[in-house]
Amino acid sequence: MRLLRLTLHRLAVSVPVLLIILCGVFLVLQLAPGDAVDALLGQMGTADATLAEQLREQYGLSGNAASRLVVYLWRLVRLDLGFSVSYNQPVLDVILSRLPATLALVVSALALAFFAGAIVGVAAATKFGRWQDTLISLLGLVFYAAPSFWLGLMGILVFSVWLGWLPSGGLQDLSANYSGPRLVLDMARHLLMPTVTLATIYFAIYLRVIRASMLEVLSLDFVRTARAKGLRESAVIYRHVLRNALLPMITIIGLQAGAMLGGSVAIESVFSLPGLGRLAYEAVVQRDLNMLLGIVFMSSILVIVINFAVDLLYAQIDPRIEAGA
């Protein structure tokens, strides 16, 4: 019951959030010169004014900005994301075909960053002040400072060009025509390098967060209580400290889910993955407004859903938080 109320409450709050985001993006894009028809005509090599007018009529690009915004939002209410000029397909179809690659990339990168960051962060905290801790912190700093597109390019250079172990781009080996488990394996091989590259910076962040919050929790009284009971040190760490130390991590994951979607633009471009990030980039170049708004819409929903899930998880882990409060 409480869960239902919370869900409804969140849903109600999400609507104005989505509206503000969409209107904002729509208006900002109006400020950029040129539209999809200009881009299309540029590719065709003509500048015929009547053709342009016809095309604008056809794609619903005529009229002033306000009326077009209203038309767009009304369509959105009926869950119609519109038609893409550059792809000549409904926006929804294009987005749905690109979504799995991005989701796979983001989710696996998030999971990798989370678990690796937690493990290494715990190791650093338990060896606080010793050489292991210094080394881990230094590595974290290097990973944090290195730009991900550069890491990606270096990865391609080393593992694809020199060693030839991993494919340099794409989501699957199109020439091999795999199916079933072989296909999954092949896709995993293709996603390995992008995932690791995207995960590095988040790994560095999580590592630092976990280390700091472990150190903080280790200084709390209940840790001393646990030791005074005669509990083994490893049990103290895993049963009492870690669960408390994970709380700030979970908050951060929710906040960074959006940033990670943004970060996937660079990675998808470097590894030529057919994902949402690259689609967004292409939509900007093509002035494909419908496509861009559709992507923003989908990403916003994703971020809202992830944050909702994170809040539920948080309430599950921390009994002091009342869901709905």
Add this chain to the structure above:
Amino acid sequence: MLLSIENLSIRLPGRGDRPHAVKNLDLTLQENEILCVVGESGSGKSVTASAILGLLPPELKVESGRVMFEGRDLTKLSPAELRQVRGAGIGMIFQDPMTALNPLQRVGDQIAETFRIHTDLGKAEIRRRVVKLLTDMHLPDPELAARVYPHELSGGQRQRAMIAMALALEPRILIADEPTTALDVTTQAQILSLIRELQQRNRMGVLFITHDFGVVAEIGNRIAVMRMGEVVETGAADDVLNRPQHAYTKSLLAAVPLLKPPDRPPPEDGLEGHAALSILNVQKTYRRGLRRTVALKDVTLRLRRGSTLGIVGESGSGKSTLARCIVRLLETDGGAIEIGGADITRLTKQEWRKEARRVQMVFQDPYASLNPRRRVGELVAQGPVIHGARLADVMPKVRELFGLVGLDPEAVDRFPHEFSGGQRQRIALARALAMEPEILVADEPVSALDVSVQAQVLKLLADLQRKLNLSMVFITHDLRVAAQICDRVAIMQRGEVVEEGEPSRVLVAPQHPYAQALISAIPGRDWAMRRESP
């Protein structure tokens, strides 16, 4: 003999003010006795307690000496052997029941963990024993208490759960490190009697660490007084409390505030005279969603000019809410607060900002109430500067104020962390006085300080009041402190003033049942009465 600490020395890291946290310490604990280790902060009493079970922080190392328990030297045991003693042979409880329990685990599970570590009992048997333990701790609903999370229990209930955990395996020794310091007086009295009851039933040895001589008088069989890592005096409770030998013990005991209010000149112009502050039928309710908490219910109080009004109560009584309403950090929901005849609750924000200097506040925690990034002189000058004065013009006055509160006037260029707790409270006082207020609101200003420092700050407050003709509202949970400094005392309970009057009457012959309960719960009351009667 249960436990004997022989010639124990523990080194401090780096170059602190002294090389050892504990030096050449000898202590013994017998079966069926409560040994109180008393000392001020930094005396090494908590370090000693932690050292027994090898729970010292890694930067502290036992340099020499032995801790003998059941024929073994605990300092020489391997980590695995030591873990078998922890919780089973020796149990331990800590100061703050808010933080000493894991917030993410059910209370019952945390107690059950002790059984799981040391015994092979089955799940159902452990459950049965956990509930039995909680019953022994006199928790109202033991079944429920085992199921809930720590934040769902009150402070006193949490401390009972802690004690249940420490005593689960009926250890021969209980080490209690300031177990009642964070609790309200009435709760403290209950926990003290619980500890004594359990100690007598199991013939346990209890090592009880405290800074409060009242608590010592209440519970101790023997006393060891510590100072700067050394035991300066040990002996039977009666001897140490009533016939102290060492000069330091004598000075500590002299600093314990007396229960009997000092003789004060009677008010010159009666109560109807000049009121510096009138609190009339003030109401305050906190609202959060649908939940309403009434913090102040129709509170009416008067503060005569140049006098001190003590407001005494336990946590949740509304005393701090009242303090915040007087300086308008909180808006009231009804009633009036009159300063010099004008109702400040009706002023607009702008008007109040101009008037704000007339009422200034000193807070409880001297460590948190000063901005660590600013020089103390600037902090003191901040008020006048906000009201339009130039820093250079204010500084001579700031130096003067530093002298007035007993600090070196040249210290204005230092940062807060360079000062001790007592000195910081003096800075906070100087900051309030820089505004030349008519009324000083002090919210538990000495609660975080050691007794000897507390006595100095109280004396300073009384001197300043006389010199500057200040009117003061003094919020405290400690009736003994209130008795020493206040001309009138008001006792609050659940947002209401239940008793008000001169301390000589309120503390000696209280009328309201709650006031009676509060006064009879003062630790070491019998000892204090005997000590103070000629």
